Amino acid sequence: MRIFALIALASCGVLGLSFSADAQTGTSPVAPTRTLSVPKQSTPQLLAPPQLEPVPAAPTPARETRSDPLPTVVVPQPVEMVEPHPMRDYAPVVQEAAPGPPSASLAPHAFSTPDRLLDWMSNYRKHPRPSLVPAAVHAMFEFGLFSEEEKQWFCIGFIAGVLGNNPKDGPKLIAQMFPMPDKEQAVIIRAIAYSGRPDWRELLEKNSSRMPLRRPLIDDFLNGKRPILMQLPLDTGGSPGIYALWGYYVATGQHQPVLRIMDALRWSKNKSDSGFSWRKIFSGWGNDPSAVEKITTGGTAKWTLASYAERDRELLALYRAEQASQPEEIAKPLEDVIEAAEAFESEKIRKDQFGAIEDAQRQKMTSDVTGTTKGVTAGSIAIATGCVAATALGQAQIAIPCVIGGALYTGAAKLAH
Secondary structure, X not given: OHHHHHXXXXXXXXXXXXXXXXXXXXXXXXXHHHHOHHHHHHHHHHHHHHHHOHHHHOHHHHHHHHHOHHHHHHOXXXXXXXXXXXXXXXXXXXXXXXXXXXXXXXXXXXXOOHHHHHHHHHOOOOOOOHHHHHHHHHHXXXXXXXXXXXXXXXXXXXXXXXXXXXXXXXXXXXXXXXXOOOOOHHHHHHHHHHXXXXXXXXXXXXHHHHOHHHHHHHHHHHOOOOOOHHHOOOOOOOHHHHHHHHHHHHHHOOOHHHHHHHHHHHHOOOOOOOOOXXXXXXXXXXXXXXXXXXXXXXXXXXXXXXXXXXXXXXXXXXXXHHHOOOOHHHHHHHHHHHHHHHOOOHHHHHHHHHHHHHHHXXXXXXXXXXXXXXXXXXXXXXXXXXXXXXXXXXXXXXXXXXXXXXXXXXXXXXXXX
16 A cells, blocks of 8 residues: 555656646646746846836937927017017108107207206307207297397397308208297297398298298398398397397307497496496487487496306407407497406496496486386386396306396386386
């Protein structure tokens, strides 16, 4: 029995060996499920690195896809930047096409206040910018410079000087001074006529359609019924002419207007006169109703000649050169002007001339021959007072003493009472 048991165990071992051999050769359909599970576990471990290798390659197409949209994003940007260019190109066209008044923003600091405007005018000759003059003209109107006689006439002379000194740009500058109210259009009309341009008549006629209500004034100049600047009479109502002549000089630096102002010195009070020598001006109040106007004009001329020379030293050379060739009635007061300007003492001349005007006023009011009233005398003297008393307000630093008198008419009228 033992022998049979041993034989059975041996046979079972042989069978087990045969089954294992078959499993290795894959002939058994059942065993492969057990034996194949082991190599499949090792196989993913060996293939894992190759699967990781494409991963760095994956960003490469990703970069390509990112780089591709970049041009598409950049391309619209130039398109958006190009759109404003037509607007920038159109802006100058609007400015050129607009014949109206140029904006004062061209020179905001120069035209922001009346004092700045006047200071810009007084320094215009050193830094001429004719293109800004039309804007300055509108600023003159807005600041009310055309509403006061001495300031208005100074502005007229200044504008006339600019037009006379710019023969090519003059017509364009005139067109840009419009629109202008009917009343103040007289400033432009006189400026054209006073410019000294050979074509001033043509310019008046050309611009007459812009000023239909001022046709009578235009015709007066065209027909010779009104004098031009250098022909303005100084003996009757001459102070406005003094202001206009100074305006022309400030804009141009020409000496002819200054020489014309010197002619009025014959009616001023001399430093050596203990009392005003009225006889050298007229033989009697009744025979010369314009006596007060002469004294006013002479005093205005003398004080402004000295005051301007304090700020413009080139005028002193002109005064000295002219003194030798002038008649005594002009050379003597001109000597006073030179002495005062050299010592910066124009204030003394102002006080002296103001006293002479007051004396003339008193004599005029007490005259029974002319019958002139106190109110009329106060009005006639107010022009000179506004000019000569300008430095009393502490504004002598501005090189336009005749123009900054401003609002002094009331003060002058009070002096008459």
